[in-house]
Amino acid sequence: MRNYLEEINGVIGVTGSLLCSPDGTLIASVLPESISEETLLVVSRTLAKTLDGLRLARHRKVTEMDLAYESGRLVVKNLSEGYLIILCTPNINVSLLNLAANPVVKRMQEALKAGGAPSKKTAGPPTPEPPAQAVTPAPPAVAVPSPLAPRLQAALDIVRAGRESRVVLRVMGEGALRIRCPSVADKPTRPEEEDTVQLAARSGQPVDATLKRLGYVGDSRFNTLFGSERMRFAHPQTRLYVEIFYDHLASYHRLEIGSRLHLDNGTLPLADLLLSQLQNVEASEPDFWRLAAVLIDHDLGGPGQPETIDVTHIVTLCSEDWGWYKTVMMNLEKCLEWAPKQLPAERSPGFQQHVARLHGMIEDAPKSLRWQTRARIGERQRWYELPE
């Protein structure tokens, strides 16, 4: 997506652009460095909520919004699957902007509909996503310990096969952590995870056809009962079990992942992997190791930086939902107590620094009305679900 934005930024009078999801979550941005992530978050959320509010009020979709200020201009285009916000100079020729940007916008729409992958029509320069062969992060997949490598490789093969048939699949759970975080590689695998991989998908996509092509057989009873949310498959030869989660991960908290699959190429984004660990209200020793691995191996960052943890997503979630806030903050605080005792001396300070920074950003972020209302009730009412 950054390539598309860079193309738009090439139009005379455009100084930057960003792409956000319909709920205002940042997907990618190419803007002057002087604009902070917090600012981007405020703008994308404000504008997304405004467009949604106008749609509800007028019962019609807002196609475009043009905000003219003394020293700049914001042009917002509705891509259905998200919003493109273009920052321009005040005297920009909007007709010229539309003429130059609309073909790119159309390609962005197609890519968003296809889950972030470029359509065949738009393949070629600029290429927004690596080709199927370059499923990232392929190098870590090779580097993981040999007893696990075939399982992880099989998971990435499913992702690749999905891409070839335009089905968006991403590795999640323990497998994704082992692919993305070298620090977790030497930790023992839970017995129930040794022969299973978990993948995330969008509902309505022909996932079963993709898996069947690779020789997997569906668990017909489970899939009939729970197929709208989860599906299970097994490979008769490799004895590998595959579990598919559609659109969300429901555990102690509900983590929406359907709209975020396109943000990374092989696995769920690092922010979602971290959240899937931070949501654990009853986190134990192995959970802290996994949590630590994400924060040790990756820097805190922003949207559009797949090798860093997009803290804006975590901060947004915790600022909207008090339950998420409570559990995440509780686990971050536990991490700070756990790290000095358990982590090697050379790793502990960096980890604690990341944890403290994330804790501070969540604490300082403005909270939604819903958050404040729920906060008044506090712990008197259970703030999490009890997983099955």
Next chain:
Amino acid sequence: MVEIAQILAKIDGVAGAVLVAEDGVVLAHTLEGDPEKEGAVAAFLGAAAVQAGEAMKLGRLKRATVSMANDHIVVLKSKEYFVGLLLQGGASPALVASRAETLLEGVK
């Protein structure tokens, strides 16, 4: 206030005008439909545009235009209130906004 709304409504391409305080209270209008609803839309859009501009340090809001297929709404910020202009089909938001800004300057 009513006069201002009437003057603005006479601009070529304007179907109706509403003047609304920042809290959404309609001060004056020339609308036949639901002025409260249109006023709320103008205040909502205006407040969001001001907030986004302040966050990006883009200076004073001059105008906000929203397009819904062939329908356009233009919102201008005056000192104490927002001006919402509902445009006729085919009207140019930029031209209407420019004329409205000139008229509002004259009113001050």
